[in-house]
Amino acid sequence: MKYTEFKKIIDSFGSEIYREVFQENQENIRIKKEKTAVKNFEKIFDAVFQITYEKGFQAMTMRDLSRCTNMSLGSLYTYFASKEELLAIIHRQGASMIRNVFEKFHNPDDPPLEQLRSVIKVHLFLSEASRPWFYFTFMEAKNLNAEHRNTVLSMEESTENRLVAILEQGERQGIFRRLNHQLTASIIKAMQQDWYLKRWKYKKRKISVDDYAGYVLGFTESFCLNEKQL
Amino acid sequence: MKYTEFKKIIDSFGSEIYREVFQENQENIRIKKEKTAVKNFEKIFDAVFQITYEKGFQAMTMRDLSRCTNMSLGSLYTYFASKEELLAIIHRQGASMIRNVFEKFHNPDDPPLEQLRSVIKVHLFLSEASRPWFYFTFMEAKNLNAEHRNTVLSMEESTENRLVAILEQGERQGIFRRLNHQLTASIIKAMQQDWYLKRWKYKKRKISVDDYAGYVLGFTESFCLNEKQL
DNA sequence: GTCTATACACAGATAGAC
DNA sequence: GTCTATCTGTGTATAGAC
Numbered sequence: 001m002k003y004t005e006f007k008k009i010i011d012s013f014g015s016e017i018y019r020e021v022f023q024e025n026q027e028n029i030r031i032k033k034e035k036t037a038v039k040n041f042e043k044i045f046d047a048v049f050q051i052t053y054e055k056g057f058q059a060m061t062m063r064d065l066s067r068c069t070n071m072s073l074g075s076l077y078t079y080f081a082s083k084e085e086l087l088a089i090i091h092r093q094g095a096s097m098i099r100n101v102f103e104k105f106h107n108p109d110d111p112p113l114e115q116l117r118s119v120i121k122v123h124l125f126l127s128e129a130s131r132p133w134f135y136f137t138f139m140e141a142k143n144l145n146a147e148h149r150n151t152v153l154s155m156e157e158s159t160e161n162r163l164v165a166i167l168e169q170g171e172r173q174g175i176f177r178r179l180n181h182q183l184t185a186s187i188i189k190a191m192q193q194d195w196y197l198k199r200w201k202y203k204k205r206k207i208s209v210d211d212y213a214g215y216v217l218g219f220t221e222s223f224c225l226n227e228k229q230l
Numbered sequence: 231m232k233y234t235e236f237k238k239i240i241d242s243f244g245s246e247i248y249r250e251v252f253q254e255n256q257e258n259i260r261i262k263k264e265k266t267a268v269k270n271f272e273k274i275f276d277a278v279f280q281i282t283y284e285k286g287f288q289a290m291t292m293r294d295l296s297r298c299t300n301m302s303l304g305s306l307y308t309y310f311a312s313k314e315e316l317l318a319i320i321h322r323q324g325a326s327m328i329r330n331v332f333e334k335f336h337n338p339d340d341p342p343l344e345q346l347r348s349v350i351k352v353h354l355f356l357s358e359a360s361r362p363w364f365y366f367t368f369m370e371a372k373n374l375n376a377e378h379r380n381t382v383l384s385m386e387e388s389t390e391n392r393l394v395a396i397l398e399q400g401e402r403q404g405i406f407r408r409l410n411h412q413l414t415a416s417i418i419k420a421m422q423q424d425w426y427l428k429r430w431k432y433k434k435r436k437i438s439v440d441d442y443a444g445y446v447l448g449f450t451e452s453f454c455l456n457e458k459q460l
Numbered sequence: 461g462t463c464t465a466t467a468c469a470c471a472g473a474t475a476g477a478c
Numbered sequence: 479g480t481c482t483a484t485c486t487g488t489g490t491a492t493a494g495a496c
């Protein structure tokens with residue numbers, strides 16, 4: 001699969017995620033019309049991502065956000081109860097979206113090598129399509145309270161465990177070498193993470209996400225595959 | 231080389247870095263006695279790293295810092311002119327220290343494979359010995375002004391270029407495969423970075439820095455080495 | 461549903477006694 | 479060289495008109 005193909009599927013979901021934001025938080029917000037809420041949540045989130053990328057969530061003031069969205073302070077506060085809650089909403093909704101996409105693209109009946117390739121690619125492609133969410137989740141996780149932070153950490157763990165399961169399955173089938181699969185999974189995650197943490201670097205060098213995915217796969221396979229497979 | 235061996239050398243430098251902080255900023259600070267200054271800078275920096283690890287530099291208040299160092303607000307401000315300057319001092323001094331250590335351990339006359347191993351290890355070992363500095367530099371770089379931020383980025387680039395040079399040298403000697411060395415270097419950096427960004431994870435799993443270094447080397451060598459070398 | 465004006469708390473920074 | 483007390487600006491959040 002190439003990125004453009006993946007992107008088409010993702011784009012077909014449309015503003016799904018902002019509708020979800022509206023519905024999940026309906027009790028806490030004072031806006032009643034879905035259409036207005038969805039439109040403005042999208043505007044607010046985009047502004048948060050943009051400002052936060054420059055200076056971080058703590059340093060972003062509500063006045064910054066007001067300026068960037070062209071909404072007044074009073075208006076903003078009808079969409080969420082506090083700045084802290086806004087942070088929690090973004091995290092919660094991002095996590096939910098990411099989980100859903102992974103679920104949708106995972107096929108546990110494929111042969112291990114194919115699963116490995118697919119999982120690595122989907123993660124990279126999704127982090128490309130939703131880079132602001134990934135970047136935000138990583139950089140601002142420490143601003144969350146203990147409960148929400150744990151949700152983030154357990155997501156990190158579960159995507160890693162998915163990789164471990166695939167590597168173990170492949171080892172049992174004699175396709176992958178016998179290695180410390182947990183450590184291999186960590187390293188694969190580190191490579192995936194670099195894509196969205198250092199996007200500016202890869203962009204400057206004109207490396208596409210397809211190039212990068214190919215390289216990560218080459219790296220991983222040369223290490224994991226049994227010699228007879230090469 | 232093992233980590234304990236490296237650590238012994240590093241420890242022998244003692245409070246060198248805090249003496250440097252004092253000397254480089256002597257004009258801007260109101261403290262005159264080196265011994266007092268060095269002692270308190272160490273206390274201040276440690277507190278900053280500790281608080282910042284929990285909630286980030288922006289969220290750290292001067293009152294937090296006062297509490298954590300057992301120094302009064304007034305006292306703190308005799309060591310630096312503003313909170314922003316404190317940030318800049320930490321960054322500048324950290325960068326200088328890191329550069330010095332890399333210089334000291336790099337030997338461009340060794341054979342490429344040995345250089346590669348040594349550069350990867352030294353980076354990992356140093357990030358282990360000075361984890362707070364590395365973590366801080368990465369996470370708080372965006373709070374710097376444009377000029378200081380560029381310094382950080384150019385450091386990132388120069389350590390990467392050092393790797394590229396080694397890989398090219400090895401390719402010319404027929405030891406390494408012909409690959410996109412820049413991308414390989416990026417990926418090696420990503421693996422190194424994961425060590426200090428996710429320290430909690432590796433600690434929980436009882437992976438030592440020597441274990442991790444060995445794994446990164448294995449991963450890298452299986453990808454880069456020409457087959458006849460394996 | 462959105463706006464302006466404002467309350468209130470708390471942050472960074474300094475003055476001046478010891 | 480360190481402290482306490484205090485100034486001043488700015489940030490979050492709300493009240494109430496439109």
